Amino acid sequence: MxxxxxxxxxxxxxxxxxxxxxxxxxxxxxxxxxxxxxxxxxxxxxxxxxxxxxxxxxxxxxxxxxxxxxxxxxxxxxxxxxxxxxxxxxxxxxxxxxxxxxxxxxxxxxxxxxxxxxxxxxxxxxxxxMPAAPSFPDDEAWHIGTPDLIVEIPKPHVVPAAGGDLWIDYIADSNMTEDRYLQAVEAKPGPGARAVVHHLLTYLIQDIDQDDVLAGRLDDRPTNNESFLNEFAVGKNGDILPEGTAKLVKAGSKIRFNLHYHPSGKETTDRARVGLKFYPKGYKPKYHQISLQIANAHEELDIPANTITRHDGYYTFTKPARVTALQAHMHNRGKRMCVEAILPSGRAQTLNCMYFDFNWHKVYNYADDATPLLPAGTVLHTILWHDNTANNRSNPDPRNWIGYGQRTMDEMAFSWVTWTYLDDADYKRMVAERNAWRTTTSQQQQ
Ligand code: HEC
Structure with missing residues (x-):
C-alpha cells in the first residue's frame, strides 16, 4: 500500500x-x-x-x-x-x-x-x-501549435506502482545545430504519464558569451548559465512570448528537466518532454526575455538547528524592466518569500509575498495589465525565510544545521524572476497606458 x-x-x-x-x-x-x-x-x-x-x-x-x-x-x-x-x-x-x-x-x-x-x-x-460538464483540453495535444523541436528526457523513467516520492533532474541535449529565437514553449509529461508527474520544470543550459551580452541577446549579468524555460502545470497550456519578444536558444544548448515523481498505484513509464517553437530564421526580436535565479544566497546560507532564518538578496535592473513571472525556490525548510522593488526614489513597493511548500514548485505569471513596470536602477529585493523547527511539517530533522547544497536535504534560497528590459520610449508608453487605464477604472468605480 x-x-x-x-x-x-x-x-x-x-x-x-x-x-x-x-x-x-x-x-x-x-x-x-x-x-x-x-x-x-x-x-x-x-x-x-x-x-x-x-x-x-x-x-x-x-x-x-x-x-x-x-x-x-x-x-x-x-x-x-x-x-x-x-x-x-x-x-x-x-x-x-x-x-x-x-x-x-x-x-x-x-x-x-x-x-x-x-x-x-x-x-x-x-x-x-447542475451546470453543464466542462470540457477539458486534450492532454496530449500541444497548445502552442506543432513544436519545431521536441526534446525528451534522455531515457524513459519507470515510476513503480508504490513507494516514496522521487525528485530527479535529467539533462538532455537539444541537438540544436544553429541559434534560434524561441517564440513558445510547453513542457509536458510523456503520453499517459500525468498521474505520476507531480511537477515538471524545464531550464535551458547554454554558454553565455560576451558577444551575446554585448549584442543584447542575453542578460548583462547572468548568475549562471541556466535560464528558466517553462513549467508544466495542470490547467496551464504552455507559454507564448509576446510578439517581438524572444529567448535565444543556442546551438549545442541542453535542457534540464526537474521532475517530482509520485507513484500512482500502477507502474508507469514517463518520457517527459518539452516542445519549442521558434520565430522564423533570420527574425530579429526587439526584446529578449530574461529568466534568472536572482538573489542567490549560496555560501552565506546559514540555517541553525531549531531556528527560523531570514536571508536577503538584491539585484539591480540596469534598464527599465517589465516583470512577468515570479517563483520561489527553496527546499524542505523553505517557508516564505517576499519580493519588493526598491525604486530609485528610495520608495519600496512589495510585488508579492508567497508561502512556500516544497511539494509545489509554482510559477506565478502576472496578468498582462498587472506586470510590474520598473524604472532603470530599481533594486529587486528578495527576502526568504526558512523554518528549521519542528513546526515545519516537511522538516526531516530540526536538530541539524543546514547550508547551501544541491541535494534535497540541503537548502537553497533564491527567486526565479522573468522579465524583459524595455527601451525608454516603450517603458514610458506602457506606464502611461497603465496610468490611463487606472484612472478610467477608478472613475468607473466611483
Ligand atoms: C493544481 C492541481 C490541483 C488543483 C487546482 C486542486 N487540487 Fe486538490 N490536490 C491536488 C494534488 C496533487 C493533491 C495530492 C496532495 C498534494 O500533492 O498536495 C491534492 C489533494 C487534495 C485533497 C486531499 C486528498 C487526500 O488524499 O486527503 C483534497 C481534499 C483536495 N485536493 C481538494 C481540492 C479542492 C476542493 C480543490 C478546488 C477548490 C482542489 N483540490 C484543487 C491537486 C490539485
Whole structure:
C-alpha cells in the first residue's frame, strides 16, 4: 500500500464517522441546515478551481467531477479549502499584486460557501441546477501549435506502482545545430504519464558569451548559465512570448528537466518532454526575455538547528524592466518569500509575498495589465525565510544545521524572476497606458 492510498483510507474513515455520528437530537424537526446545494452553489466552484486537476488520469488523488465523486470527500474538502491548502495557490492575499494568469484560488465568499454547504450536510440539490460538464483540453495535444523541436528526457523513467516520492533532474541535449529565437514553449509529461508527474520544470543550459551580452541577446549579468524555460502545470497550456519578444536558444544548448515523481498505484513509464517553437530564421526580436535565479544566497546560507532564518538578496535592473513571472525556490525548510522593488526614489513597493511548500514548485505569471513596470536602477529585493523547527511539517530533522547544497536535504534560497528590459520610449508608453487605464477604472468605480 503506498502513502497515497493510506491517506485516502484514513480520510475515508473520517468521513464515515462524520456521517454516522448523530448531529443533533432535534435534527429531525430542525429546518434544513443550509439552502446551499452542490448543483447550484458548489459545482461551479469545483469546475473553475478543482476539476482541471481532480479528474481521471491526472496526478490528483481523486476525481471531483461529479456530486458522487465529491460527496465522500466533503469534510476533507472543507478542511483543505478553509486552510487555503487547496487549490494550491500560495500568494498572500493581503499584500502585493493580485492579478495573475491561470489563478484558480478561491475568494473568501467561495470558501464560506463550501464550508456552509459541508456543515449543512452537503446536499446535492436539483439536477436542473447542475451546470453543464466542462470540457477539458486534450492532454496530449500541444497548445502552442506543432513544436519545431521536441526534446525528451534522455531515457524513459519507470515510476513503480508504490513507494516514496522521487525528485530527479535529467539533462538532455537539444541537438540544436544553429541559434534560434524561441517564440513558445510547453513542457509536458510523456503520453499517459500525468498521474505520476507531480511537477515538471524545464531550464535551458547554454554558454553565455560576451558577444551575446554585448549584442543584447542575453542578460548583462547572468548568475549562471541556466535560464528558466517553462513549467508544466495542470490547467496551464504552455507559454507564448509576446510578439517581438524572444529567448535565444543556442546551438549545442541542453535542457534540464526537474521532475517530482509520485507513484500512482500502477507502474508507469514517463518520457517527459518539452516542445519549442521558434520565430522564423533570420527574425530579429526587439526584446529578449530574461529568466534568472536572482538573489542567490549560496555560501552565506546559514540555517541553525531549531531556528527560523531570514536571508536577503538584491539585484539591480540596469534598464527599465517589465516583470512577468515570479517563483520561489527553496527546499524542505523553505517557508516564505517576499519580493519588493526598491525604486530609485528610495520608495519600496512589495510585488508579492508567497508561502512556500516544497511539494509545489509554482510559477506565478502576472496578468498582462498587472506586470510590474520598473524604472532603470530599481533594486529587486528578495527576502526568504526558512523554518528549521519542528513546526515545519516537511522538516526531516530540526536538530541539524543546514547550508547551501544541491541535494534535497540541503537548502537553497533564491527567486526565479522573468522579465524583459524595455527601451525608454516603450517603458514610458506602457506606464502611461497603465496610468490611463487606472484612472478610467477608478472613475468607473466611483
Ligand atoms: C493544481 C492541481 C490541483 C488543483 C487546482 C486542486 N487540487 Fe486538490 N490536490 C491536488 C494534488 C496533487 C493533491 C495530492 C496532495 C498534494 O500533492 O498536495 C491534492 C489533494 C487534495 C485533497 C486531499 C486528498 C487526500 O488524499 O486527503 C483534497 C481534499 C483536495 N485536493 C481538494 C481540492 C479542492 C476542493 C480543490 C478546488 C477548490 C482542489 N483540490 C484543487 C491537486 C490539485
Amino acid at each position: 503506498n502513502a497515497r492510498s493510506l491517506v485516502v483510507g484514513a480520510a475515508g474513515i473520517l468521513v464515515l464517522t462524520a456521517i454516522a455520528t448523530p448531529v443533533n437530537i432535534n435534527a429531525q424537526n430542525a429546518p434544513p441546515a443550509t439552502h446551499l446545494t452542490y448543483a447550484k452553489d458548489v459545482a461551479p466552484i469545483m469546475q473553475r478551481s478543482c476539476q482541471t486537476c481532480h479528474r481521471p488520469g491526472t496526478n490528483a488523488p481523486m476525481s471531483l467531477l461529479t456530486y458522487e465523486d465529491v460527496r465522500p470527500w466533503a469534510r476533507a474538502i472543507k478542511n483543505k479549502v478553509t486552510q487555503r491548502l487547496m487549490p494550491p495557490w500560495h500568494i498572500e492575499r493581503n499584500v502585493g499584486i493580485q492579478k495573475f494568469k491561470d489563478d484558480p484560488s478561491l475568494s473568501d465568499t467561495e470558501i464560506a460557501t463550501i464550508a456552509a454547504w459541508v456543515d449543512g450536510g452537503a446536499p446535492k440539490g436539483s439536477v436542473n441546477d
